[in-house]
Amino acid sequence: MTTLFRRRHLPPLDGATAWLNSGPLDPDGLRGKVVLVDFWTLTCINWLRTEPWVRAWSQAYRDDGLVVIGVHTPEFAFEHDLDLVRRAVQERGIEHPVAVDNGYRVWQAFENHWWPALYLVDTDGVVRDSQVGEGRYEHVERRLQQLLGVDRPEVAVEGEGVEAAADWDQLGTPETYLGAERGSGPHAPGELRRGDWSLTGRWTTEPEDVRLDEPGGSISFRFSARDAHLVLSPAGPDPVPFQLLLDGDVPGGAHGVDVDAEGHGVLDGGRLYQLVRQDGEVRDRTLTVTFAGAGVRAHVFTFG
Known part of the structure; x- marks a missing residue:
């Protein structure tokens, strides 16, 4: 559970090989929005256990100006199959845009090395914070609220099935x-x-x-x-x-x-x-x- 921070702008997203739940998005078109970028791969248990929070934030703060973008970068060769990614999106109830990153170009643009990894971007397109791995959900949500200019109780989240929190x-x-x-x-x-x-x-x-x-x-x-x-x-x-x-x-x-x-x-x-x-x-x-x-x-x- 590591928090990374380096001040830089939202990298280009044009390396995506496909988009699900939306057309292609780009940094210029996202200006004025707070953006949460979520790197994942469909077989990662650590991502599966974080996904309930990401879904909940996407739904709870959508009207406040939050845009969540999933980036599916495959770990194993079979995860390049677009139909498997579509199936995972459907089964996990993911409604926000997902960039399919089979060529690792978005991954490399972010200089990312982990699944899952979250990047928080402000309305000027500046990456303000990031989180690697599970946990620290309250911190991430509070940072999102600060960037959005809202102050209210955190959303209630309880993962079920394979998404349930580990018994650490x-x-x-x-x-x-x-x-x-x-x-x-x-x-x-x-x-x-x-x-x-x-x-x-x-x-x-x-x-x-x-x-x-x-x-x-x-x-x-x-x-x-x-x-x-x-x-x-x-x-x-x-x-x-x-x-x-x-x-x-x-x-x-x-x-x-x-x-x-x-x-x-x-x-x-x-x-x-x-x-x-x-x-x-x-x-x-x-x-x-x-x-x-x-x-x-x-x-x-x-x-x-």
Whole structure:
């Protein structure tokens, strides 16, 4: 949770490869408006947990002169798919303009390095403040109010489902990338220690992910957190059923939003899947996901 500040003007937005919810916007046309720029990528759990606030601010301060602009800059190759971005915009209820930044030109113009990142711009087009990562929502909203010249109670926000705030006090496992570029590789199947993961079946390690080469393969992870998520993408358009087990049994009431109590889920496109949400005591658990079809790509585990 880092706040950045360097006085500069709103960079050009003409590097966007597409726009959703509006036509192209530019700094000149935004003069006289307070602008909140929100860098995101559709599979980022940190962005998903901030999005309820960004949506709420967009709605609450629209009539006061606030323009929120989302910038979708993809982390993984499959996130370049415009249809996936459109789906995320629809599912998240995003009504404000979104610049699709597949070429990273807007990202580079801002000299941005993070998802999520917020940039607050005044009516003269000057970047007045910025926020990296989750948290400090009261600070950001107060800064927006100062730029807008309004003073009223902050909006009430409560994230639900995958957007719910993390249980930071019980979060004992960091995000873990699986591909060769940022991952450390799997462990042998069997007894896993916290933070270890393993594969069964025939898999291929790629730069961004591990790819399942035949049906019936599994991935296991030993973790300690209330929530466990896995970013997945398929080989083609056909859905791939999967089965989640938690400590060798069905998850029951500990199932996440993307599986049922029996552990059944379906990979229906590239996105983040919430596998586990525990209620009550958090302890070390081992999850295992078995896929009925080949071609599945697993990118990163995240927790909350």
